[in-house]
Amino acid sequence: MSTPADDDVAALPGVAPRLRELRRRRGLTLEAAAQRAGLSPAHLSRLETGARQPSLPMLLGLARIYGTTVSELLGEMPPEREPVIRAGRAAPREADGWTYHQTGASGRAMQALRVEVPYGTQGELVRVHPGEEWLYVLTGRLRLSLGDATHELDPGDSAHFDSLTPHRISAASHGGAEFLFVHTLLQSPDPHPHHPHS
Numbered sequence: 001m002s003t004p005a006d007d008d009v010a011a012l013p014g015v016a017p018r019l020r021e022l023r024r025r026r027g028l029t030l031e032a033a034a035q036r037a038g039l040s041p042a043h044l045s046r047l048e049t050g051a052r053q054p055s056l057p058m059l060l061g062l063a064r065i066y067g068t069t070v071s072e073l074l075g076e077m078p079p080e081r082e083p084v085i086r087a088g089r090a091a092p093r094e095a096d097g098w099t100y101h102q103t104g105a106s107g108r109a110m111q112a113l114r115v116e117v118p119y120g121t122q123g124e125l126v127r128v129h130p131g132e133e134w135l136y137v138l139t140g141r142l143r144l145s146l147g148d149a150t151h152e153l154d155p156g157d158s159a160h161f162d163s164l165t166p167h168r169i170s171a172a173s174h175g176g177a178e179f180l181f182v183h184t185l186l187q188s189p190d191p192h193p194h195h196p197h198s
Helices: 006-010 015-025 030-037 041-049 056-066
Strands: 093-095 098-102 110-117 132-139 142-146 149-153 158-162 167-171 177-184
Touching (some): 015 041, 030 056, 056 110, 110 167, 149 158
Antiparallel strands (some): 110 177, 132 158, 132 177, 142 149
């Protein structure tokens, strides 16, 4: 079995063994966890060995399955419940070409990150998962695909949507884009329930 090159795992120190440890702690086989996350067992195995790096949608899906948060998957220190997160306190983390800056505490119902997306990065799959997402563009232009619609967001624009809507995020400007991102596992109330209570 070949070991991944050092530079493959340097971007996310510890995330690969942490993914494996969390899966085993939940008593899930590789096949069961992969099925729940919408990944192939081979893909999840490569994430656990560090041969592949997880994208943000993958991290969100795995965090939900393992009952943790993206910040904890990325190896942020457990919170001392300090309400203020100082700039530069935590080093940025990189995965799948995206750079993540911690802007919220670990272990909270809301997950908050500042994310940098370079132009032209591939592999950002269309994802569907429970929860709500909110994002606010800081710099550059962001392309957000929601269902059948595609939106281009400029600095100062924001979006708030249900994560069950198939979605995809990429940078539309050549210099890349940077945005604030908040995700919660709470589902928004359905204004048009399909099954009214009898």
